[in-house]
Amino acid sequence: MTKTIASSRCHHNPQVSCGDCRLNAICLPISLHITDIDKLDEIIQRGRPLQKGEFLYRAGEPFQSVYAIRSGTIKSIRVTNDGLEQVTGFYLPGEIVGMDGLAQNQYSNSAMALETSAVCEIPFTRLEELSLQIPSLQRHFFQLMSKEITEDQQLITLLSKNSAEERVASLLLSISTRNANRQLSALEFRLPMSRADIGNYLGLTIETVSRVFSRFQKQDILSVDKKEISILDIDALRTAANAVTC
Amino acid sequence: MTKTIASSRCHHNPQVSCGDCRLNAICLPISLHITDIDKLDEIIQRGRPLQKGEFLYRAGEPFQSVYAIRSGTIKSIRVTNDGLEQVTGFYLPGEIVGMDGLAQNQYSNSAMALETSAVCEIPFTRLEELSLQIPSLQRHFFQLMSKEITEDQQLITLLSKNSAEERVASLLLSISTRNANRQLSALEFRLPMSRADIGNYLGLTIETVSRVFSRFQKQDILSVDKKEISILDIDALRTAANAVTC
DNA sequence: CGCGGAGTTGAAACGTCTCAATTGTAGTGG
DNA sequence: CCACTACAATTGAGACGTTTCAACTCCGCG
Structure with a gap:
């Protein structure tokens, strides 16, 4: 999908006006x-x-x-x-x-x-x-x-007060919510960023991010296949995120 | 000074208009x-x-x-x-x-x-x-x-990338700079906030903040007397802050 | 004088980082 | 089509820095 070249139906199409854009309800x-x-x-x-x-x-x-x-x-x-x-x-x-x-x-x-x-x-x-x-x-x-x-400021709080697991869980919930706002699946999506970007954003190393993903998989909270994420138990993920409900 | 009741000369005086306010160059x-x-x-x-x-x-x-x-x-x-x-x-x-x-x-x-x-x-x-x-x-x-x-975003970077010493040094430099902008001393000032507030802001515990102050004193970078701060070696403090020049 | 809050200091515990080895995956060229 | 490379991700073991818990000091204030 992300590799489609611009056509009249494509997301990347430069010809769409704001009135016709499918995002105009949130933009x-x-x-x-x-x-x-x-x-x-x-x-x-x-x-x-x-x-x-x-x-x-x-x-x-x-x-x-x-x-x-x-x-x-x-x-x-x-x-x-x-x-x-x-x-x-x-x-x-x-x-x-x-x-x-x-x-x-x-x-x-x-x-x-x-x-x-x-x-x-x-x-x-x-x-x-x-x-x-x-x-x-x-x-x-x-x-x-x-x-x-x-x-x-939410991110500041996250970095200041929350553990690695809480940070990763919060980011996943944030992306999930924003996907839902765009009428996309809240439970299954492809992460657009690398582990390095996630770690950098959350103040963690790549390795720590990876370990958290592994732990969440063992707990049947997530299913992770490279960048493809399935949230299997969103309540558990919310619990893991603690505090911040992005 | 902070306990003076409002008078025509006092900082807290509610009668001053913007045109007369001594802060109007920065506000x-x-x-x-x-x-x-x-x-x-x-x-x-x-x-x-x-x-x-x-x-x-x-x-x-x-x-x-x-x-x-x-x-x-x-x-x-x-x-x-x-x-x-x-x-x-x-x-x-x-x-x-x-x-x-x-x-x-x-x-x-x-x-x-x-x-x-x-x-x-x-x-x-x-x-x-x-x-x-x-x-x-x-x-x-x-x-x-x-x-x-x-x-x-500067604070996000500080929390994400910098050590306890770097964070404390950065905050001190920030306050120093902001004091200088108000024509106050950049090297000697009273911290208006408690160690708890500093730690909370910087994502550190009270104890860690206290230890950093102690270390900076031993290195003759600072002189600390409760909330009164004297910056003895601002270049060393800048070095200690690394990265962030607030 | 004694109380309570703020701050300091020490020792051990904890979580994340660092370093290193390994696996998996996408891309390239033979 | 497979071998090869380069890169991303995973996993383990030990190191490191900050936190936790505790004891103690200092100071203002009733």
């Missing part, structure tokens, strides 16, 4: 009237899909746009002073990435495609202008940024 | 023309100072305002499902707290005064209206939220 247009959606459509730019490993933008580049994910998965990464990478987020279809760039007029993260991905580019100065005309858009954007803040 | 007004500052002033509400331990707002309360700190220190805390607290931030004079509440129209954190503190309440719906009229205010607010995001 930016959710806040807009029909007439306003067209205005939004006019400023959105849709390019060719990104291939796995390609950068959407890199840390330090001048901030110009935020991006709505249309298909695929994007990870955002910060580079620490000593050259290590820190994965700061995974962005699935319908989600917005790039808002970290506003503060300093340059991106503080890099964004990389984890698989073939299509994005809608939203030039920020034009979005700002539009926000001055459409109060509900301004509010929605404030809310989007606030949501990013609360999600980051 | 919200930084983005505004003189005429616009008056408009901002009109919507800002200043109440009596909060005493140590008092809540500015509590998680779950309906979101109505963001708050600019005028004096003192506020900590924001999330409560996890299992009842533990997670400190998500410390807010010093000139900084804005409460933006996490926007996403869900209710605060996701509680905010508590760590010492006697005065705040300027900014009703959000009025700030929104004003932002529609003053583009630079809208932009500034977007930037403020973006700044909160990048700072949270």
Whole structure:
């Protein structure tokens, strides 16, 4: 599925407008009237899909746009002073990435495609202008940024208070929930990211992530086949996640 | 100093307008023309100072305002499902707290005064209206939220990648820098928060924080007397912090 | 004076990391 | 089609750093 080339029916198809996009119930247009959606459509730019490993933008580049994910998965990464990478987020279809760039007029993260991905580019100065005309858009954007803040704080709590098992379980539940919001299966899905990305995001080593997966399999909570995940006992997974219900 | 009652010269004095406030070079007004500052002033509400331990707002309360700190220190805390607290931030004079509440129209954190503190309440719906009229205010607010995001991501990186010593050193450098921005000493200051708050914020136990302070003292990097901190060797402290230059 | 909270210090326990070996899988070329 | 390589993932054993538990000090305050 992720390897299909762009066609009129394909997720990566660059020709779809916001009004027709199957994600418009969860993406930016959710806040807009029909007439306003067209205005939004006019400023959105849709390019060719990104291939796995390609950068959407890199840390330090001048901030110009935020991006709505249309298909695929994007990870955002910060580079620490000593050259290590820190994965700061995974962005699935319908989600917005790039808002970290506003503060300093340059991106503080890099964004990389984890698989073939299509994005809608939203030039920020034009979005700002539009926000001055459409109060509900301004509010929605404030809310989007606030949501990013609360999600980051959830991750902070996870890193600060929770064990390896709790962290991995929380991430799986988060992905499960976000899949469900997109009408996909909450119990069976393919992880778009590697064990290394998971570990990096959760503050764990690859080996620890792997061991947790193994333990969950032995407990019949999960069935894991490489990146294919089946949640066999979601209540047990919720229990294992403790605290955080993403 | 922190126990002085409000007087015309006191930091906690509720009568000061934004135009006269000694923080206006680093607070919200930084983005505004003189005429616009008056408009901002009109919507800002200043109440009596909060005493140590008092809540500015509590998680779950309906979101109505963001708050600019005028004096003192506020900590924001999330409560996890299992009842533990997670400190998500410390807010010093000139900084804005409460933006996490926007996403869900209710605060996701509680905010508590760590010492006697005065705040300027900014009703959000009025700030929104004003932002529609003053583009630079809208932009500034977007930037403020973006700044909160990048700072949270810095903390995520710190928790995920850095040792106890690096975390404590980073926090001290952050406070030092923020003090310097307010024309206070970068090398000698009083920590407004307890060891418990520091540990909680940094994902460490009280004991570990205490041990790190002791080690830094033995290395002549710091002089610690309860909450009074003197940075004796800021270069060594930067080295100890590694990576993160807050 | 004695109480309680905050902070410090020590010793052992614990969980994750590190290092290393092994397996499995996808991609490449003979 | 199979051998070969490169990479991702798994698994084990020991090392390491932080936590836990406990005792103790310090200080403000009734």
